[in-house]
Structures are given as C-alpha cells and as structure tokens.
Amino acid sequence: MIEYELIRSKRKTVSITVKSDGRVIVRAPLLASVRRINEFVESKEDWINKNVKRVLENPAPNPREFTPEEKKRLVKQARILITQRVEYYAPIVGVSYNRIAIKDAKTRWGSCSRDGNLNFSFRLVLKPLELLDYVVVHELCHRIHMNHSKEFWQEVERVLPDYKDRRKKLKNS
Numbered sequence: 001m002i003e004y005e006l007i008r009s010k011r012k013t014v015s016i017t018v019k020s021d022g023r024v025i026v027r028a029p030l031l032a033s034v035r036r037i038n039e040f041v042e043s044k045e046d047w048i049n050k051n052v053k054r055v056l057e058n059p060a061p062n063p064r065e066f067t068p069e070e071k072k073r074l075v076k077q078a079r080i081l082i083t084q085r086v087e088y089y090a091p092i093v094g095v096s097y098n099r100i101a102i103k104d105a106k107t108r109w110g111s112c113s114r115d116g117n118l119n120f121s122f123r124l125v126l127k128p129l130e131l132l133d134y135v136v137v138h139e140l141c142h143r144i145h146m147n148h149s150k151e152f153w154q155e156v157e158r159v160l161p162d163y164k165d166r167r168k169k170l171k172n173s
Contacts, residue, residue: 001038001041001042002024002041002042002045002048002049003024004016004023004024004025004026004041005023005024005025005026006026006028006037007025007026007027007028008027008028008029008030008032009027009028009029009030010029010030011027011028011029012029013029014026014027014028014029014032014036014037014040015027016040016041016044016047016048018048018051018052018055019055020055021055022052022055022056024041024048024052026040026041071104071122074122074123074125074126075102075122077122077125078102078120078121078122078124078125079100079102081125081132082100082102082120082124082125082132082136083100085129085132085133085136086100086118086136086140089133089136089137089140089159090140092159093137093140093141093143093144093155093159094144095140095141095143095144096116096143097112097116097117097118097140097143098113098115098116098117098118099116099117099118100117100118100119100120101117101118101119101120102119102120102121102122103119103120103121103122104121104122105119105120105121105123106121106123108121109121109123109124109135109170110124110135110136110138110139111139112139112140112142112143112146114146116143118139118140120135120136120139127170127173128169130166130169131166131169131170131173133160133166134160134163134166134167134170135170137156137159137160137163138156138163141155141156141159
C-alpha cells in the first residue's frame with residue numbers, strides 16, 4: 001500500500017498529487033470512507049509510482065525569486081499580454097469570463113473558478129507566447145468543462161490542435 005497524506009475538505013471528488021519531494025497527497029470529500037479512498041489510491045498505484053520516480057529523479061528547479069520592482073513590472077506586462085490573449089481566444093472557444101487576476105503562483109500556471117474568474121501566474125509572461133496561449137485556452141475551456149474529461153481535451157484540441165506538444169514543452173520548461 002502506498003503511503004500518503006490525507007486532506008479532507010468540502011469537495012466532491014478524490015484527487016492525488018505528487019509533490020516535488022515525492023510525498024503523495026490525497027484530497028478527499030469529508031464523508032468519503034477510508035476504504036473508498038484506499039481503493040482509489042490502489043487503482044492509481046502505477047501512476048503514483050511513475051510520478052514519484054519522475055520527481056525524485058528530475059527535481060524541478062526552484063522558481064526564481066524577483067525583486068519587488070521586477071515583480072511589479074512583470075505583473076504589469078502579464079496583465080496586458082494575458083488580457084489580450086484571453087480577449088482573442090474567448091470568442092474562439094465560445095465562452096465568456098468574469099475577471100482576470102494576475103497572481104504570484106509558483107506551482108500552477110492558471111486556474112478558472114465556477115464563477116468564470118480566470119487566474120494566471122505572472123511568470124507566464126516569461127514563457128514563449130505559444131505556451132502562454134496554451135494556458136489561456138486551457139483555462140477558457142474550463143468555462144465549458146470544469147474537469148479534465150475527454151470532452152475537455154477535445155475542446156482544447158479544437159482550438160489548439162498541437163496542444164499536446166505545447167503542454168509537454170510547458171511541463172519541461
């Protein structure tokens with residue numbers, strides 16, 4: 001049995017995250033039974049082992065720290081560029097959105113709330129435009145599917161047929 005840290009919260013599904021130090025974090029609904037959680041973890045054992053091995057063999061570099069002045073400049077650049085790219089892609093995806101926020105996220109490039117709020121890491125402005133566009137399209141497609149289902153990925157592919165290459169480049173950058 002795989003060792004993991006369990007975090008319960010007001011969520012509907014069970015999820016697994018492998019941290020950069022190899023720890024396995026399982027998030028589960030408050031009322032999910034330990035048996036159900038363990039069965040889920042067992043069903044994902046190959047995926048977990050593969051990802052633990054990957055992060056331990058290829059540690060991710062620490063995100064670069066920025067001076068307050070650098071950060072302020074990058075946030076301003078990101079706000080302008082990301083807003084332009086969201087405005088460009090939203091009609092192509094066929095969705096609307098509420099607001100765009102630029103955050104100091106170090107572990108995720110973007111997120112989308114059920115209310116249509118889009119959040120992006122200012123660090124995206126340091127990536128090539130094709131990778132920034134992938135994150136923008138990815139988050140906009142969550143306005144249609146708030147998951148990573150087959151239908152979600154089909155929507156991403158409709159807009160960016162080469163999304164798999166872009167996703168891989170982003171993961172390796």
